[in-house]
Amino acid sequence: MSDLNNPPQRPRIVIIVGPTGVGKSAVAIELAGQFGGEIVNADAMQVYRRMDIGTAKPTIGERRGIPHHLLDVVDPDEEFNAARFAALAGEKIAEIRGSGRPVFIVGGTGLYIKALTQGLFEGPPADAELRRRYRERIDTEGVEALYRELQEKDPAAAARIQPRDQVRIIRALEIVTLSGETITLKQAEHGFRDEPYEALKIGLTMDRTMLYERIDARCKRMVDDGLVDEVRGLLAAGYDASLKPMGAIGYRQTVAYLRGDCDLAAALADMQQETRRYAKRQWTWFRGDKEVRWFTPDQLDAIPPLVEAFYRSDSECLSSEKP
RNA sequence: GGACCGGUAGCUCAGUCGGUAGAGCAUCGGACUGAAAAUCCGAGUGUCGGUGGUUCAAUUCCACCCUGGUCCA
Numbered sequence: 420m421s422d423l424n425n426p427p428q429r430p431r432i433v434i435i436v437g438p439t440g441v442g443k444s445a446v447a448i449e450l451a452g453q454f455g456g457e458i459v460n461a462d463a464m465q466v467y468r469r470m471d472i473g474t475a476k477p478t479i480g481e482r483r484g485i486p487h488h489l490l491d492v493v494d495p496d497e498e499f500n501a502a503r504f505a506a507l508a509g510e511k512i513a514e515i516r517g518s519g520r521p522v523f524i525v526g527g528t529g530l531y532i533k534a535l536t537q538g539l540f541e542g543p544p545a546d547a548e549l550r551r552r553y554r555e556r557i558d559t560e561g562v563e564a565l566y567r568e569l570q571e572k573d574p575a576a577a578a579r580i581q582p583r584d585q586v587r588i589i590r591a592l593e594i595v596t597l598s599g600e601t602i603t604l605k606q607a608e609h610g611f612r613d614e615p616y617e618a619l620k621i622g623l624t625m626d627r628t629m630l631y632e633r634i635d636a637r638c639k640r641m642v643d644d645g646l647v648d649e650v651r652g653l654l655a656a657g658y659d660a661s662l663k664p665m666g667a668i669g670y671r672q673t674v675a676y677l678r679g680d681c682d683l684a685a686a687l688a689d690m691q692q693e694t695r696r697y698a699k700r701q702w703t704w705f706r707g708d709k710e711v712r713w714f715t716p717d718q719l720d721a722i723p724p725l726v727e728a729f730y731r732s733d734s735e736c737l738s739s740e741k742p
Numbered sequence: 743g744g745a746c747c748g749g750u751a752g753c754u755c756a757g758u759c760g761g762u763a764g765a766g767c768a769u770c771g772g773a774c775u776g777a778a779a780a781u782c783c784g785a786g787u788g789u790c791g792g793u794g795g796u797u798c799a800a801u802u803c804c805a806c807c808c809u810g811g812u813c814c815a
Binding site: 439462463464499501502503505527529530531533534538539542543544545550580581583585586588589593602605606609610611664666667671692699700703704 | 773
């Protein structure tokens with residue numbers, strides 16, 4: 420039993436979130452440099468090798484010598500998901516904290532951050548073959564057929580899942596098929612109640628019009644910097660357009676352009692629009708997390724003192740930090 | 743200068759035999775437990791080009807004007 424007056428400390432981590440293009444990477448690199456910390460990526464697309472320009476992966480130069488983890492950890496045709504992220508990130512955090520250095524988690528993938536900080540229920544992992552068969556059935560029988568099957572096998576889940584939400588219908592069916600238990604039960608039992616870390620969540624945001632302008636400019640820059648060549652190279656290396664990361668924003672539009680489905684200007688316009696919509700979904704997600712403390716670009720000076728205070732009381736960290 | 747066709751939501755358009763209007767996309771809001779840059783759900787945001795006229799009532803009919811396009815001079 421742990422002493423209630425002196426409970427064992429959970430590892431502390433700083434998490435930086437926010438919509439795409441708001442400047443998370445730069446802030447993280449600045450903080451890590453200031454506090455002697457290391458960065459762990461929490462972006463679902465930056466984990467893929469060979470996908471650099473379109474994912475806005477920080478370049479070696481931009482990293483300024485700060486160790487970055489979970490960038491380039493899998494090939495584009497390898498399976499990667501929230502559970503794998505949480506496991507790998509957990510290992511990296513343990514390593515970094517073991518050496519007494521601050522950790523800065525940076526990324527815009529809300530589910531990955533939730534999986535890391537609150538865990539996922541124990542359940543059967545993704546079964547590629549089973550999912551392929553479900554997708555085939557959606558093509559032939561329509562998503563309604565799968566939804567009806569879910570209504571039979573897990574009525575509670577069917578009640579909570581939209582009838583056309585194929586991703587969640589498939590996952591719910593997968594769980595009941597492979598485990599014999601319903602996803603509803605597993606979710607209720609787990610309830611996101613894991614608390615492996617003590618986290619300081621910092622949210623970066625800015626005026627919407629300004630962010631949208633930045634996003635448009637950044638997409639344009641990606642094209643100017645060689646996104647088309649990057650995608651051409653991926654295809655030439657045998658990474659098919661049907662792979663999960665090849666469907667990411669920027670990549671699918673470039674594939675359409677290379678196929679001759681549209682011109683480059685149309686591909687860019689669609690990429691910009693989809694990125695803006697993505698940023699909006701991220702806002703929705705992170706706004707819902709009441710632990711996030713928000714900062715705009717003119718408030719960045721307030722962040723280091725917060726981090727300093729957060730880690731100061733941590734016995735394992737910042738022991739050599741100047742007063 | 744004349745004829746014809748258009749002007750309705752941010753865009754592309756539909757519609758009202760006279761009772762102040764609706765689709766797609768965009769936009770906005772939301773959901774999210776091994777696909778999450780994914781996958782879904784919800785909401786119409788409007789001087790119906792302008793000014794007059796007819797009418798109980800005009801975005802709709804009439805006149806003129808403005809404006810875009812095509813054709814004829």
